[in-house]
Amino acid sequence: QEYTVIKMELVAPFPSKLGVLEGRRVFLAAATLRPETMYGQTNAWVLPDGEYGAYEINETDVFILTERAALNLAYQKYSRVPEKPTCLVELTGHDLIGLPLKSPLALNEIIYALPMLTVLTDKGTGIVTSVPTDSPDDYMAMHDLKSKPAFRAKYGVKDEWVLPFEIIPIIDIPGFGNKAAEKVCADLKIKSQNEKEKLAEAKRLTYLKGFNEGTLIVGEFNGRKVQEVKPLIRSKLIETGEAIVYSEPEKRVVSRSG
Numbered sequence: 001q002e003y004t005v006i007k008m009e010l011v012a013p014f015p016s017k018l019g020v021l022e023g024r025r026v027f028l029a030a031a032t033l034r035p036e037t038m039y040g041q042t043n044a045w046v047l048p049d050g051e052y053g054a055y056e057i058n059e060t061d062v063f064i065l066t067e068r069a070a071l072n073l074a075y076q077k078y079s080r081v082p083e084k085p086t087c088l089v090e091l092t093g094h095d096l097i098g099l100p101l102k103s104p105l106a107l108n109e110i111i112y113a114l115p116m117l118t119v120l121t122d123k124g125t126g127i128v129t130s131v132p133t134d135s136p137d138d139y140m141a142m143h144d145l146k147s148k149p150a151f152r153a154k155y156g157v158k159d160e161w162v163l164p165f166e167i168i169p170i171i172d173i174p175g176f177g178n179k180a181a182e183k184v185c186a187d188l189k190i191k192s193q194n195e196k197e198k199l200a201e202a203k204r205l206t207y208l209k210g211f212n213e214g215t216l217i218v219g220e221f222n223g224r225k226v227q228e229v230k231p232l233i234r235s236k237l238i239e240t241g242e243a244i245v246y247s248e249p250e251k252r253v254v255s256r257s258g
């Protein structure tokens with residue numbers, strides 16, 4: 001699987017736990033298959049109990065992601081010390097919740113890192129960028145945070161990191177409109193981020209129709225087909241240094257019985 005890793009830059013001043021990173025360029029590194037949706041980012045997702053680290057990617061840049069992803073990146077030439085991830089500080093998702101970020105192409109100038117319980121730490125980087133108009137998982141996780149004050153309180157999420165963020169229409173899909181995830185979640189009667197099977201189906205539907213029939217309705221490529229602009233947007237993000245390519249090695253099946 002080849003992902004685009006989006007560099008979501010941490011806005012200084014950093015909290016004390018991240019003090020050692022002061023003076024560096026620090027990013028939450030989010031793996032995506034949908035670079036053309038970056039206009040609609042409303043937040044980043046982290047797993048609250050997930051284990052992360054701040055790893056040196058080169059002399060200037062630091063990525064916050066899982067150790068597993070840091071190791072994979074080190075083998076893809078993204079480490080200060082060749083083939084060796086160097087961790088400056090170990091973190092959990094709880095340390096990341098509430099960090100303000102500037103993310104490439106996002107129409108929102110500042111967005112925040114927020115908790116999602118279905119983030120997988122053995123996939124991508126363990127950091128996910130959130131586009132609730134076009135991703136059903138993101139739509140439901142945002143819905144849970146917005147509609148359940150107790151959920152926000154449990155994870156120390158301030159109202160101002162969530163409530164002002166409306167979903168931003170970015171892609172029009174015939175039959176689905178310009179808030180595809182909201183429509184598909186309503187059609188499938190999905191109630192929360194925990195309905196994994198229904199959400200997998202919603203994701204499949206949205207992804208397929210968005211790719212085949214979607215048209216961008218914002219930004220430089222306004223009016224053009226998703227299929228056509230996806231590679232253009234991706235190359236552009238990579239050329240400007242706002243994203244990198246990350247290949248996920250195949251999962252190995254380890255036999256325990258020998």
Ligand code: ZZB
Pocket residue numbers: 031032033034037118119120121122123124125126127128129130131133134135136202203204206207
């Ligand atoms: C932004 C985005 C916008 C995404 C969208 C999807 C959609 P796949 O096919 O299962 O590989 N993702 C990435 N890493 C993780 C993780 N560790 N845990 C949970 N989710 C993760 O799906 C790849 C997508 O899953 C990625 O692309 C990311 O969300 C999420 F409009 O990034 B995406 C219909 C989907 N729309």
